[in-house]
Structure formats: C-alpha cells, structure tokens
Amino acid sequence: MGSHNKQKVYALVDCNSFFCSCERLFRPEIRNKPVGVLSNNDGCFVSRTPELKALGVKMGDPYFKVRRLCESHNVHVFSSNFSLYTNISDRVMNVLARFAPSLEIYSVDEAFLDLTGMDEDLVAYGHRIRETVLQWTGIPVSIGIAPSKTLAKIANHIGKKSEKANGVVCLLDERLQDVALKRVSIEDVWGIGRKNSVKLRTLGIKTAYDFKAFKNIKVIQRTLTKLGRMTQDELRGITCYELEECRPKKKEILCSRTFSGSVVDLKSLRESVANYVTNASEKMRAQRSLCATIEVYCHSDPHKLNEVPYYGKDKVKLLGPTSDTRKIIKYAWSALDDLFKMGVCFKKAGVKLGDFSDDEVIQQSLFEELDDPRSAKLMKIVDEINRREGSGMIRSMACGVDNDSWKMRREKLSRRYVTGWAQLPKCS
Amino acid sequence: MNTHKKLPVANCGLFGISEDHIENYQSLDERFVQNRSATFFFEAQGDSMEPLIIPGDVLVIDRSLEVKSGRVAIVYLDGEFLCKRLIKQDGRVILRSHNPLHRDITITDEMDFLVWGPIVAVARDMKEL
Numbered sequence: 001m002g003s004h005n006k007q008k009v010y011a012l013v014d015c016n017s018f019f020c021s022c023e024r025l026f027r028p029e030i031r032n033k034p035v036g037v038l039s040n041n042d043g044c045f046v047s048r049t050p051e052l053k054a055l056g057v058k059m060g061d062p063y064f065k066v067r068r069l070c071e072s073h074n075v076h077v078f079s080s081n082f083s084l085y086t087n088i089s090d091r092v093m094n095v096l097a098r099f100a101p102s103l104e105i106y107s108v109d110e111a112f113l114d115l116t117g118m119d120e121d122l123v124a125y126g127h128r129i130r131e132t133v134l135q136w137t138g139i140p141v142s143i144g145i146a147p148s149k150t151l152a153k154i155a156n157h158i159g160k161k162s163e164k165a166n167g168v169v170c171l172l173d174e175r176l177q178d179v180a181l182k183r184v185s186i187e188d189v190w191g192i193g194r195k196n197s198v199k200l201r202t203l204g205i206k207t208a209y210d211f212k213a214f215k216n217i218k219v220i221q222r223t224l225t226k227l228g229r230m231t232q233d234e235l236r237g238i239t240c241y242e243l244e245e246c247r248p249k250k251k252e253i254l255c256s257r258t259f260s261g262s263v264v265d266l267k268s269l270r271e272s273v274a275n276y277v278t279n280a281s282e283k284m285r286a287q288r289s290l291c292a293t294i295e296v297y298c299h300s301d302p303h304k305l306n307e308v309p310y311y312g313k314d315k316v317k318l319l320g321p322t323s324d325t326r327k328i329i330k331y332a333w334s335a336l337d338d339l340f341k342m343g344v345c346f347k348k349a350g351v352k353l354g355d356f357s358d359d360e361v362i363q364q365s366l367f368e369e370l371d372d373p374r375s376a377k378l379m380k381i382v383d384e385i386n387r388r389e390g391s392g393m394i395r396s397m398a399c400g401v402d403n404d405s406w407k408m409r410r411e412k413l414s415r416r417y418v419t420g421w422a423q424l425p426k427c428s
Numbered sequence: 429m430n431t432h433k434k435l436p437v438a439n440c441g442l443f444g445i446s447e448d449h450i451e452n453y454q455s456l457d458e459r460f461v462q463n464r465s466a467t468f469f470f471e472a473q474g475d476s477m478e479p480l481i482i483p484g485d486v487l488v489i490d491r492s493l494e495v496k497s498g499r500v501a502i503v504y505l506d507g508e509f510l511c512k513r514l515i516k517q518d519g520r521v522i523l524r525s526h527n528p529l530h531r532d533i534t535i536t537d538e539m540d541f542l543v544w545g546p547i548v549a550v551a552r553d554m555k556e557l
Binding site: 028029090091092094095132135136137138417418421424425426427428 | 463464465466468469470471472473474476486487491492502504507508509510511540542544
C-alpha cells in the first residue's frame with residue numbers, strides 16, 4: 001500500500017445476526033421477518049435480526065418481558081441450537097481461511113484476516129469474500145478493513161450500519177479514519193469498556209477521535225495503564241495487536257445451568273452435576289488437558305421472596321491429575337453430598353475443572369494417583385462414538401435416564417439439520 | 429530403557445513393495461463431497477422426481493457450484509423446499525419434475541422463490557428396498 005510498505009492490513013469479518021442467520025438458512029420464509037434466538041433455558045435474547053431490533057427488543061431482554069410484543073408482531077423465536085451454530089460457524093471459518101494466509105478465529109461469528117501485502121483492490125476483495133461466504137454457507141457477513149484490529153472493528157461496525165457500504169468498509173486512508181472515529185462514541189471502542197469510558201469522559205473524551213487526538217500520554221497511562229496507550233496507538237493506525245492464530249488452551253472449564261424447574265432431591269441434583277461433569281471433561285479432553293481440581297456449586301433462587309437464599313460451594317483437590325469422567329463424577333458427588341441440604345429448592349448447579357496439565361507431559365511421582373492407562377483409551381473411544389453418533393450416546397448411568405426437573409428448557413428448538421441423519425431438511 | 433529401538437529394522441512382509449505404493453481406501457466423501465464447507469444434505473419426499481429420485485433418498489447439495497439451466501436443484505417456493513430440474517428459458521425460470529404426472533411450474537414475480545443449491549449426488553439405502 002504505497003508509501004508505508006510495512007503497514008499491516010487486517011480485515012474483521014463478522015457474521016450478521018449469526019444465530020438468526022443460521023435459523024433462516026433452513027427457513028427461507030423468515031428471511032425478511034423479525035427473528036430472535038434465546039439463551040439457555042429460553043431466558044434472554046442473545047441474537048436478533050435488524051427487524052427485531054427495530055421493534056425495540058434489546059440484547060439480553062428476558063423473553064417473558066417482551067413475549068406479548070413478539071407474539072403480536074409474529075416474531076420467530078428460537079431456542080439456542082448450538083450444534084447447528086457451531087457447524088455453520090466451522091464452515092464460515094473454513095471459507096474465510098481460503099482468502100488469507102492467516103486468520104484468527106475471534107469468536108463463533110467473528111474472525112480477523114491478515115490481508116497485508118495483498119496486491120488488489122481491497123474493497124473489491126472484501127465483496128468477493130462476502131459473496132463467497134453467502135453463496136457457500138448462506139450466512140451474510142460484514143467486513144471492516146484497516147491497519148489495526150481496533151480500527152478494523154470500527155470499520156466493521158460502520159459496515160453493518162451503512163446501506164451504501166453494502167457490508168464492506170475499508171479504512172486505510174487516515175482522513176477516512178478520522179471521519180469514522182468522530183462518529184464512534186468512546187464506549188464503543190474495542191477494549192475500552194464501560195468503566196474506562198466513564199474515566200475518559202471526565203477527561204472530555206467523548207468519541208474515538210477525541211481519544212486518538214488526546215495528547216497527554218501520561219494521563220492515559222495513569223488512568224488506563226499500558227493497554228489504554230496501545231488502544232490509542234491502534235486508533236492512530238499503528239498495529240499493536242497481531243493475529244493470534246493458535247488459541248491458547250483454556251485454564252479452566254466450566255459447565256453450569258439454571259434448572260427449568262426447581263430441584264429438591266439429592267438424586268436429581270447428582271444427575272445434573274454428573275451431566276455437567278460429562279460435558280466439561282469432554283471439552284477438557286478435546287484440548288488434551290487433565291485436571292487436578294474440581295469445584296462444585298449449587299444454589300437456590302436468590303430472587304425468590306420468603307425463602308432464605310442458600311449458596312453451597314466446594315473445591316476438591318485431587319491426589320493426581322485425571323481426565324476420566326467416571327472419576328471426576330465420583331469426586332464431584334462426594335463434594336455435592338456435603339453441599340446438599342434438605343428443604344432447599346435448588347435453582348442452579350455447576351462444575352468447574354481446573355489446575356490443568358498437558359496429557360503428554362505427565363510424570364509419575366511417588367505420591368500421585370494417576371489414571372489407569374486403560375481409562376484414557378476408554379475415554380477416547382467414548383468421545384469418538386459421541387462425536388459420530390451425537391453427544392450423550394454413551395454416558396455414565398450417573399447422568400440419569402429421563403429426569404425433567406433439572407433439564408434445560410428448549411421449547412423452540414429447531415431441527416438438527418446439519419448434524420446427524422435423523423432430522424435432515426426435507427424436500428418434495 | 430528403550431533397548432528395543434536398537435534392534436535392526438528389516439523390511440519384510442510386503443515382498444519389497446515399499447510404503448509409497450500404499451494408497452488410501454476409497455471414500456464416498458472423496459468422490460462426492462468436493463467442497464465440505466458448502467455441502468449440505470436433504471432428504472427426498474414425494475414422487476415428483478421418480479424414478480430418478482425416490483422418497484428417502486439423501487440428496488447431496490454443493491452450494492459452491494452454480495445452478496446452470498437443466499440441473500437438478502433444491503429450490504424454495506412459497507413455504508417449502510422442492511427438488512426439481514431448473515430450466516432457464518427466455519428470461520423465465522421453469523421447475524420441471526422428472527415424473528410426467530407432475531406439471532411444470534413457471535416462476536412468476538408474485539411467488540416467494542429462491543434457488544438453494546444444486547444436487548451433485550444421491551445416496552440411497554438399499555437394505556430396505
């Protein structure tokens with residue numbers, strides 16, 4: 001790109017109303033209608049199409065609060081169909097990977113692409129990416145192109161809103177950057193957050209442009225530390241954050257749910273916890289870790305009047321690291337049995353696995369209790385079967401067979417269109 | 429430890445046929461799924477495409493390919509997915525069934541219509557037939 005040949009060029013590709021777009025792919029009749037997707041237990045809105053936003057429904061609005069509005073406007077509401085969303089996300093990321101030598105998957109619906117040194121009209125290239133993703137996967141995306149990740153975020157944000165841009169905004173020119181930054185308020189800048197934006201506002205910084213132009217580096221250093229300075233540089237088009245291609249392994253894995261009803265007996269509580277352990281340890285094995293601590297918690301509904309809130313939490317330290325679901329359930333249960341209290345209406349339970357080590361670098365020590373080598377083999381086979389046949393195909397009896405009291409509420413779940421064979425979309 | 433690693437390695441068993449002659453097993457994915465990210469599956473219902481396609485067939489769709497005139501495709505029309513041969517003629521789109529008992533459908537502006545993707549293969553479970 002002309003004068004500075006070392007300048008980086010990043011593109012942020014963001015799927016529009018991602019969960020809703022996945023639902024629309026197999027229901028073309030709702031492609032122009034208001035659509036929303038609810039969080040676990042059909043609680044709050046986590047994805048909304050522009051048509052739903054126009055009705056005034058906000059991110060995180062509880063469904064029961066806006067139910068009447070949704071019904072009167074024929075809003076199509078779905079429970080979270082995570083197996084559908086992760087499958088489609090994987091497809092989108094694979095298509096994007098063809099367009100750049102390196103890419104960072106930032107979240108389920110966002111990725112940064114490195115377009116540095118690309119000898120092409122970048123706006124046209126962006127449109128080509130957009131059209132390809134739409135045709136191949138059916139998912140509409142917006143693209144922001146800029147010399148830093150923070151500016152790419154802003155470009156993307158504008159691309160979503162501007163009709164004229166048609167989903168692609170390129171902010172490589174400094175004059176264009178300044179015009180854009182003046183229109184972005186400081187709390188919308190990537191990495192600033194609500195707390196910091198309050199501090200910046202007291203300094204008279206209201207927009208991203210004000211922040212960029214703010215000269216007193218010492219004040220920024222004092223109020224926002226080094227991270228604030230880096231964000232300021234990023235807004236000036238100086239790359240501070242490179243792409244992170246390899247996701248660092250998670251340091252702990254948590255699985256918790258709010259029950260659809262309330263749970264009053266130990267058996268149901270144990271079953272729910274066994275399921276969370278199963279889920280968390282499967283994820284842990286997928287990143288090839290073993291855990292040495294297991295944290296269990298369970299509590300009542302804190303908002304319920306005329307009930308004394310109860311909160312129970314315990315941490316088990318193991319003698320040696322493990323990845324065996326059966327063993328972890330055993331320890332989780334022994335902790336849970338102490339936390340259980342007769343007469344409490346439990347509303348939520350959860351499990352956190354932590355203190356990870358790599359499964360390749362485990363060394364035998366005299367005092368540690370290690371997994372039987374056959375256990376790792378068994379877990380590998382179970383994971384393999386569940387991946388192929390659908391999750392939960394093989395699980396411990398501890399998870400229970402048919403208990404509704406702790407199950408998630410997913411009344412508006414769409415079909416498993418792209419995972420498994422039983423619920424393929426039909427055509428005549 | 430690891431003393432077995434020092435044993436001499438003998439090339440035997442395959443009578444000197446070396447490893448680079450070993451090829452992968454055939455796979456249907458390799459043959460029919462050219463572009464995994466763009467490949468989806470539908471299930472056929474009804475008799476409109478018989479005997480080319482029968483109910484229960486699994487249809488393989490590759491959305492990265494263009495639907496040229498004359499190709500069989502999944503389309504969406506007024507509330508349902510259809511599997512039809514798509515014919516582009518004089519600026520109009522005609523949906524043709526394989527079964528002569530079904531009439532052509534000519535797409536008009538009032539219809540809610542879109543082309544979802546071309547069918548590149550059919551998989552049929554013969555065990556029950």
